Amino acid sequence: MRREGSALSGATTVMAKELADNLASVRMRMLELLIFVTGAGAVYATIGSVKDIAGLVGEDQFIFLKIFTTPRDPLPSFVAFLGFLIPIVSIALGFDSVNSEFNRRTMSRILAQPIYRDALLFGKFLSGLVTLAVVLSALWIFVVGLGILLLGLPPGGEEVKRGLAFLVTAIAYGAVWLAMAMLFSIVFRSAATAAMASLAVWLLFAFFWQMLVPLLTTLVASPDPFDLASQLKTISIGLGIARLSPNTLFGEATLAFLNPSERGQSLGPILRSQMEGAISGPLPFDQSLILVWPQLTGLVAAVIVLFTIAYIMFQRQEVRA
Amino acid sequence: MRFRLAAFFLALTLSPMAARAADAPPADIKGMWLTSDYPALQLRAGEESSLPLTLYTYGLPPQRTALTIAEKPAGWNAEITGSNKQVSAAFTDYNGRANLNLKLNIPADAKPGPYKVKLNAAGEGANSALEIAVDLAAPLAAKLTAAPKVPVLKGTPKSSFDFNVTVKNESASDMLVNLATDAPRGFQVTFKEGYGTQEITSLVFKPGDSKDISVNIKPALSASAGQYPINVTFNGDKATAAAKLTMDVAGQPSITLTGQGERLSGDAYAGEERNLQLIVRNTGSAPARGIEVSSTPPTGWKIDFQPKQIPEINAGEEKQVTAVLTPNAKAINGDYMLSIRASGDGISENASYRVTVMTSTLWGVTGILVIGAALLVLLGAVGRFGRR
Numbered sequence: 142m143r144r145e146g147s148a149l150s151g152a153t154t155v156m157a158k159e160l161a162d163n164l165a166s167v168r169m170r171m172l173e174l175l176i177f178v179t180g181a182g183a184v185y186a187t188i189g190s191v192k193d194i195a196g197l198v199g200e201d202q203f204i205f206l207k208i209f210t211t212p213r214d215p216l217p218s219f220v221a222f223l224g225f226l227i228p229i230v231s232i233a234l235g236f237d238s239v240n241s242e243f244n245r246r247t248m249s250r251i252l253a254q255p256i257y258r259d260a261l262l263f264g265k266f267l268s269g270l271v272t273l274a275v276v277l278s279a280l281w282i283f284v285v286g287l288g289i290l291l292l293g294l295p296p297g298g299e300e301v302k303r304g305l306a307f308l309v310t311a312i313a314y315g316a317v318w319l320a321m322a323m324l325f326s327i328v329f330r331s332a333a334t335a336a337m338a339s340l341a342v343w344l345l346f347a348f349f350w351q352m353l354v355p356l357l358t359t360l361v362a363s364p365d366p367f368d369l370a371s372q373l374k375t376i377s378i379g380l381g382i383a384r385l386s387p388n389t390l391f392g393e394a395t396l397a398f399l400n401p402s403e404r405g406q407s408l409g410p411i412l413r414s415q416m417e418g419a420i421s422g423p424l425p426f427d428q429s430l431i432l433v434w435p436q437l438t439g440l441v442a443a444v445i446v447l448f449t450i451a452y453i454m455f456q457r458q459e460v461r462a
Numbered sequence: 463m464r465f466r467l468a469a470f471f472l473a474l475t476l477s478p479m480a481a482r483a484a485d486a487p488p489a490d491i492k493g494m495w496l497t498s499d500y501p502a503l504q505l506r507a508g509e510e511s512s513l514p515l516t517l518y519t520y521g522l523p524p525q526r527t528a529l530t531i532a533e534k535p536a537g538w539n540a541e542i543t544g545s546n547k548q549v550s551a552a553f554t555d556y557n558g559r560a561n562l563n564l565k566l567n568i569p570a571d572a573k574p575g576p577y578k579v580k581l582n583a584a585g586e587g588a589n590s591a592l593e594i595a596v597d598l599a600a601p602l603a604a605k606l607t608a609a610p611k612v613p614v615l616k617g618t619p620k621s622s623f624d625f626n627v628t629v630k631n632e633s634a635s636d637m638l639v640n641l642a643t644d645a646p647r648g649f650q651v652t653f654k655e656g657y658g659t660q661e662i663t664s665l666v667f668k669p670g671d672s673k674d675i676s677v678n679i680k681p682a683l684s685a686s687a688g689q690y691p692i693n694v695t696f697n698g699d700k701a702t703a704a705a706k707l708t709m710d711v712a713g714q715p716s717i718t719l720t721g722q723g724e725r726l727s728g729d730a731y732a733g734e735e736r737n738l739q740l741i742v743r744n745t746g747s748a749p750a751r752g753i754e755v756s757s758t759p760p761t762g763w764k765i766d767f768q769p770k771q772i773p774e775i776n777a778g779e780e781k782q783v784t785a786v787l788t789p790n791a792k793a794i795n796g797d798y799m800l801s802i803r804a805s806g807d808g809i810s811e812n813a814s815y816r817v818t819v820m821t822s823t824l825w826g827v828t829g830i831l832v833i834g835a836a837l838l839v840l841l842g843a844v845g846r847f848g849r850r
Contacts, residue, residue: 257848259844259848404794404795404796405794405795406794411794412792414760414761414762414790414792415762415790415792415793415794416794417760417761417762417790418759418760418763418798418799418800419760419793419794419796419797419798419799420797420798420799420816421797422796422797424795424796425818425820427823428795428796428820428821431795431820431821431823431825431826432795432821434825434826434829435829437829438829438830438832438833439832441833441836442832442833442835442836445833445836445837445839445840446836446839448840449836449839449840449843452840452843452844452847453843453847456843456847456848457847
């Protein structure tokens, strides 16, 4: 039977209900605590070393961005922490969003309401996304506030722009994992299986992908050691494979946003002739944005593609009372 | 033979005695004389002079001789000295002599005319009197002269002009001399004494003193070509002297290379042509000719100048040059340094131009298209699978 009216009518209602559930849940409290404690710890430890750096280097134009990126032994940097924690939060938000409705036998009851099935999925996904955005924005504001308090200087306009771009990137990165967790919650009827599958993918990309990339590259291409062109081709194939991982995309995008002097030299092979006459200096924000625009669009496109797959699978599922 | 040898030895031993005998007074002169080399002379009022005197006592036993000034004009100061001390008696040996001096200090207001100074020497049984006739002349007028060694020097606005002026005090008294010039504004003048290193503004000249003063003048950098007469005046307390110096400043071109609004930075898109406006300005004082603008860009970059050559830029004028720049199509984003050079005959100027290479936002559209395609797939899925 064809649907009448918009696929999104009722989505806002579902979203509001789900959001209320999400934000009030004990699971959310625990995740918030985890992310805030680790974030604050990383930033607090970092600011000490940022102060040292500021004293040594003198006037750094982007000292505020260093809060995000400077690691201090034994703690990794704030950005590295987020790279680990955002997938966990997203997976926690999404792994049982659909299958729990089946397990509690509430799905047919919800769908008995005047709500389309599409609207249910859209609503669930959007509520997860909004929750994620709220948590990350709060954390971002918390860190910036902590930075102002401990460094004693406000961020400049360029730094705010770059910081916000980083926040958007982090939300998009979280959305990828959220869409994937929801996909698994649709595929697997058991919440535990969905969680395990999501965590397995996360483990693959977070830890094993770096090891797998050279292996996969040699399977695809065999570089001639005396031919520069074939070596360059191999490197770009390797980069292409590495960029299948959302972690790589997130890492590269944050690198460009939080390190203004990044001009692409860490993002791919660059010939010496391309750099001839170059002098070090920060890039303007829009140029940094253009530099990692493919990474950003890749993240957003991945979200849409994963959601589309989840949508198709959900629509094809049978719902029984 | 023996005899001759003996005579030779005798002559040898006698010869110093013979020499002494030649110095000794003739045997037939006996007595005491107080003499002066110049018993009649001309002196000037206000001057201090010293006359050498000699006291001879020939054929007299060693004795003490009292010396007195018997007569001198009123107001004059006279004293007899020996070995730089004032003396009133001298002791002479047999056939001896004593060297003495008469110091005369004539007041400046003494009237010109003939004067007499009488001296007496009184020994034991012998006397001598000396009369010195002084013809007093009018005191010299205070006079200062200044003579430049080379009065005209030639140079560029950047060179320093070193004049040497010999200044002489031709008066009878000390003089404090102040140094001054009427150099044009912006010209730096320093005075030094001879080969000294200290800068001076005034000098003390003793009577008859002559000193070399070096006058160093640095013209203003903006001084236009031409001749600059400069009067250096030496103002003494009684007299003034002036030296006329001439600086012949030849013009010199000097160029600067900047961008529009003195900005030496601009941006360009990788692989796309971009016009940068440059300004070549002649800040010198002579026209600059045959200025060629060039640059050695990084590999893969192209830079072309329009016009390549500027035939002439007059002093104080500027010309625009358009640099047509094409960065390497593969250049990465960010800042690059371009060295641009303008050189003409004998002059050259370098400027570092900072080019920010940007990527065109056109590529961003591709990303949006990717997202749009993904959304289209989603919409298609919604249309295909959407159901109640």
